Amino acid sequence: MKIVAFGASNSKKSINKALAAHAASLVEEAQVEVLDLNDFEIPMFSEDKETEIGQPKLAQNFLAKLESASAIVVSFAEHNGSYAVAYKNLLDWTSRVKREVFQHKPVVFLATSPGPGGAANVLHTAVTSAPFFGAEVRGSLSIPDFYDNFDMARGELNNLAMKQQLTDTMNKLF
Numbered sequence: 001m002k003i004v005a006f007g008a009s010n011s012k013k014s015i016n017k018a019l020a021a022h023a024a025s026l027v028e029e030a031q032v033e034v035l036d037l038n039d040f041e042i043p044m045f046s047e048d049k050e051t052e053i054g055q056p057k058l059a060q061n062f063l064a065k066l067e068s069a070s071a072i073v074v075s076f077a078e079h080n081g082s083y084a085v086a087y088k089n090l091l092d093w094t095s096r097v098k099r100e101v102f103q104h105k106p107v108v109f110l111a112t113s114p115g116p117g118g119a120a121n122v123l124h125t126a127v128t129s130a131p132f133f134g135a136e137v138r139g140s141l142s143i144p145d146f147y148d149n150f151d152m153a154r155g156e157l158n159n160l161a162m163k164q165q166l167t168d169t170m171n172k173l174f
């Protein structure tokens with residue numbers, strides 16, 4: 001049982017990557033691979049660029065990582081109410097290789113931000129568009145006020161009620 005987890009952000013200190021990794025670690029006996037979107041940096045998508053360079057190897061590599069998973073955890077960064085550019089760019093490229101990017105894997109979609117909104121807007125977008133991309137959403141959760149509720153040094157939620165909610169959400173995966 002392998003969980004592939006990533007933050008939908010290219011920030012080197014991404015709070016969403018930290019949350020996705022923590023969430024995956026809550027599933028006992030799962031093998032976890034945490035991806036970093038910086039390892040999948042591709043030029044900005046356009047149909048002209050696609051004609052020029054074809055299907056980038058990195059998009060194919062990203063799809064192969066998702067294919068290797070029994071389940072997938074994504075935590076979405078919210079920029080101006082929507083996806084962070086790094087994720088949207090990768091989604092656009094990968095969707096041109098295979099529209100069902102998530103390959104009918106069970107997924108948990110999370111989101112967090114430092115503010116009270118907890119990136120709920122982008123989470124809503126991700127959940128509502130999930131069927132189009134072949135994501136079988138088993139659960140979703142937004143964590144508001146990240147720095148009040150998550151201990152970055154320990155890499156875990158220190159708000160125990162939220163940690164229980166996250167554990168319950170993750171347990172829907174299998």
Ligand SMILES: Cc1cc2nc3c(=O)[nH]c(=O)nc-3n(C[C@H](O)[C@H](O)[C@H](O)COP(=O)(O)O)c2cc1C
Nearest residue numbers: 009011014015016077078079080081113114117119
């Ligand atoms: C350009 C920009 C736009 C942002 N817009 C939002 C927003 O709409 N909603 C929100 O909750 N946070 C917003 N934020 C704050 C992010 O939630 C915060 O930077 C967070 O750390 C991003 O997640 P990450 O660390 O995983 O990249 C924005 C940040 C940036 C740089």
